[in-house]
Every structure is written in C-alpha cells, then in structure tokens.
Amino acid sequence: xxxxPYASFIVTSYALVAAVVLLLIVWIIADYRRQQAxxxxxxxxxxxxxxxxxxxxxx
Amino acid sequence: MTLTDLANxxxxxxxxxxxxxxxxxxxxxxLAIGLYQSAMAPDDYQQGATxxxxxxxxxxxxxxxxxxxxxxxxxxxxxxxxHPLADVAAKAAAPIGAAFTFLxxxxxxxxxxxxxxTYWEWDARLTSVLILFLMYLGLMALWRAVEDPSRAARAxxxxxxxxxxxxxxxxxxxxxxxxxxxxxxxxxxxxxTLDKAFLWPLLVxxxxxxxxxxxxxxxxxxxxxxRRRVRSLQxxxxxxxxxxxxxxxxxxxxxxxxxxGAA
Numbered sequence: 001x002x003x004x005p006y007a008s009f010i011v012t013s014y015a016l017v018a019a020v021v022l023l024l025i026v027w028i029i030a031d032y033r034r035q036q037a038x039x040x041x042x043x044x045x046x047x048x049x050x051x052x053x054x055x056x057x058x059x
Numbered sequence: 060m061t062l063t064d065l066a067n068x069x070x071x072x073x074x075x076x077x078x079x080x081x082x083x084x085x086x087x088x089x090l091a092i093g094l095y096q097s098a099m100a101p102d103d104y105q106q107g108a109t110x111x112x113x114x115x116x117x118x119x120x121x122x123x124x125x126x127x128x129x130x131x132x133x134x135x136x137x138x139x140x141x142h143p144l145a146d147v148a149a150k151a152a153a154p155i156g157a158a159f160t161f162l163x164x165x166x167x168x169x170x171x172x173x174x175x176x177t178y179w180e181w182d183a184r185l186t187s188v189l190i191l192f193l194m195y196l197g198l199m200a201l202w203r204a205v206e207d208p209s210r211a212a213r214a215x216x217x218x219x220x221x222x223x224x225x226x227x228x229x230x231x232x233x234x235x236x237x238x239x240x241x242x243x244x245x246x247x248x249x250x251x252t253l254d255k256a257f258l259w260p261l262l263v264x265x266x267x268x269x270x271x272x273x274x275x276x277x278x279x280x281x282x283x284x285x286r287r288r289v290r291s292l293q294x295x296x297x298x299x300x301x302x303x304x305x306x307x308x309x310x311x312x313x314x315x316x317x318x319x320g321a322a
Contacts, residue, residue, distance in 0.1 A: 002108065003108045004107045005107075006107065006108065006173040009109060009112065009173055010108060010111050010112055013112045013115060013116070013165075013166045014111075014115060016162065016165055016166070017115045017119070020158050021271065023158075024154075024155060024275055028275060028278045031279075031282045032285070035282055035289055036285065038289045039289055039292070042289065047295050047296045047299065049291075049292070
C-alpha cells in the first residue's frame with residue numbers, strides 16, 4: 001500500500017484520531033475509578049445513601 | 060425492562076454494566092474491519108491516496124452534528140419532561156462531541172492542504188463547524204461554572220436548543236453559499252455519488268464511530284451519575300458536621316448559662 005506524496009498528511013490524520021480516541025477512553029476510565037474511590041472513601045466515613053445501598057455498588 | 064425504568068439511575072447503571080462490554084467489543088471489531096477496508100480502498104483518480112482521510116474525516120464530521128442532536132433531545136428532556144437522566148446525558152455527551160468536532164476540523168484541514176492548497180478558509184462550512192466546536196466548549200464551561208446542577212442543567216438546555224440552529228446551517232451551508240468545501244456526496248437527494256469501493260468502507264467506519272460514541276457516552280453517563288452521588292453524599296456529610304457542631308455549641312452555651320457547680 002503506497003500512500004503517495006501526501007503520506008504525511010494521511011498518517012498524521014489517522015494518528016491524531018487514534019490519539020484523541022485513546023485519550024477519551026483513558027479519561028473516561030480514569031474518571032470512573034476516581035468517582036468509585038471517592039464514593040468508597042465517603043462511605044467508609046459512615047455516610048450512606050438513604051436507601052442504605054452502597055453508592056459504589058452499580059451492578 | 061421498559062423505557063421508563065431507564066429513568067431510574069440505579070436501573071440504568073445495572074443495565075449499562077451488562078451491555079457496555081458487548082458494545083465495546085462490537086465497536087472494536089467494526090473499527091478493525093473499517094480500518095482494513097479503508098487501507099485496502101483504491102486511490103481516487105483525482106485525489107490519489109489522500110481520499111483515505113475521508114474515511115475518518117466524514118464519520119467525525121457526521122458525529123459532531125449528531126452528538127449536538129442527541130444533546131438537543133436531552134435538553135428537551137430536561138426542560139419539558141424533567142427526565143432525571145436528561146441532563147446527565149447532555150453533560151456526558153458534550154466533551155465527546157467536542158472531541159469529534161475537533162477531529163473533523165483538524166482532519167479536514169489536513170485533507171484540505173494537499174487538495175485545496177490551504178489548511179483553512181473562512182467559508183461557510185468550515186466557519187459554521189468552528190462555531191459548533193466553540194459552542195461545545197462554551198457549554199462545558201457553563202456546566203463547570205454553575206455549582207447547582209439543576210440551575211446549570213436548565214441554562215445548558217436553553218443554550219443547547221439555541222445552538223441547534225447551527226446544525227441545519229452546517230448541513231446546508233454547501234448548498235446555500237458558494238463554498239470551497241464540496242457539496243454532500245453521500246446523504247443527498249438522488250443517492251450517493253460515491254463509488255462502492257469508497258462508500259462501503261465509509262459506511263462501516265461511520266457505523267463503527269457511531270457505536271464508539273454510544274459506548275463512550277454510556278460510560279461517561281455512568282461516571283456523571285456517580286459524580287452526582289458523590290456530591291449528594293458530600294452534602295450529607297457537610298450537613299452532619301454542621302449539625303454536630305451546632306449541637307456541640309448549643310450544649311456548651313447551655314452549660315455556660317448554668318451556675319457553676321450545677322453542670
């Protein structure tokens with residue numbers, strides 16, 4: 001597969017899309033872990049939801 | 060499970076926990092197929108290999124508008140039906156929509172340089188998409204600036220619906236004005252003008268990117284629900300601390316008013 005004289009434009013485009021999509025995925029996973037950790041921390045201090053169920057239990 | 064059950068955040072979390080792994084798997088497979096087809100697609104007789112940029116530029120451009128459409132429906136859900144998950148859906152979609160719009164702008168620019176001889180031109184299509192990107196950033200800033208989520212939700216919903224006027228402007232800008240950007244070649248009256256060798260990889264990539272959006276959006280919505288749970292628990296914690304310090308102060312004052320020896 002030859003990309004011709006404009007290969008740098010094509011490769012940069014695909015690399016950029018891959019980088020931004022990966023960044024989005026990593027950000028969402030990191031955010032999920034951060035929120036779970038904060039919920040567990042608060043619940044460990046004795047604060048629970050009115051329903052009595054754990055806020056971190058989302059299954 | 061009915062649609063109204065999804066109004067319950069706990070049920071939404073349970074359902075999405077089950078379907079997210081499947082969605083992610085199907086998205087990855089479709090992306091792999093789409094990328095393979097894009098790599099194998101022939102060169103265009105005029106554009107050469109740069110036509111390959113189309114397979115990522117067009118899905119991102121479509122999604123930049125589609126995500127605003129999703130946010131507009133969610134805005135109606137916030138203002139009209141007061142659906143508990145409507146603002147969660149809109150807020151979670153905004154950064155993803157901004158990312159797709161950014162990618163549409165940059166890949167379009169990288170495609171434009173070899174084909175048009177310029178990275179940027181202030182024509183109607185490019186300018187209206189840039190405005191869309193700025194509106195995404197503005198909405199994200201609004202959600203961060205207003206502390207009370209319900210007030211932020213209403214303000215953001217109004218802004219989203221006002222901004223929705225930009226979507227038909229983007230879509231028809233190439234018909235209404237004389238632009239450097241080419242007119243629609245896939246979604247047009249009379250059918251697609253693209254050859255099947257380009258159309259199929261493009262459609263597979265468009266479906267793959269749409270599934271990618273749905274997967275990321277559901278995951279981001281789960282995060283937003285958890286963030287709101289954190290906020291409500293933190294408020295309960297703050298109330299408890301304030302109440303216990305009030306009780307402490309009250310009992311001290313009570314003791315101070317009693318004669319010495321009576322306490």
